[in-house]
Amino acid sequence: MKLSAAQMNLLRQTSLFYAVPETTIEKIAASDDCEIKQYEKFSLVYGKTEFSRSLGIVLFGNLRVTKGNAGGHAMIMSTLGPGSIFGAAALFNDETEYATDITALGESEIVFFSQRLVGRMMRFEPQIADNYVKYLSERILFLNKKIYLLSSGTAEQRLASFLLDNVPEGSMSELPMPLNMLSLALNVSRASLYRAFDSLTQDGVIEKEGKKVCINNAERLKKYMR
Structure with missing residues (x-):
């Protein structure tokens, strides 16, 4: 699927594509395993059993990430804006349930990179593999800090x-x-x-x-x- 010039510029600025050649990003965006989806306000993007094994990047709009706590209340984990990445929790595992709910706060547009495409991206472009590992490391630090703050x-x-x-x-x-x-x-x-x-x-x-x-x-x- 062809992305607009503005959308391509946004992808280049994300942590996943840091220092990646522009021609490589263009080839990835042109792949059949790259898909853009639109969501209406308050529609569910990812849920417990409604998700795909893909990596998503927000192109437009804002998403709310929540997780139910022991008391049954939805705890807000974060708000994702343009350029934010999500979906890593389900990308390379066999879990049948997604860890959080992700909801569109308004009209939103997201580009999804399938598991197969992400695998190819990391095999053929080492910089993307490095960027992805760094992204995962930052997520671990973020979640560890969340756990500490909410417990102590x-x-x-x-x-x-x-x-x-x-x-x-x-x-x-x-x-x-x-x-x-x-x-x-x-x-x-x-x-x-x-x-x-x-x-x-x-x-x-x-x-x-x-x-x-x-x-x-x-x-x-x-x-x-x-």
């Missing part, structure tokens, strides 16, 4: 992690869930959550207006997670 982190650490994963820097954006649901997702009391918001606001790293939050300084906010 303070309310400020949990909130900082959530905001960095789900709120863009520099613009006032509505929180993806009500505060009562957020307190359940982060496994903290509502009082602790309110105090965490107050602490981050007083420190100047975020601003909060009702249901909307703006990250003023992402680098300073990351320091709360250490």
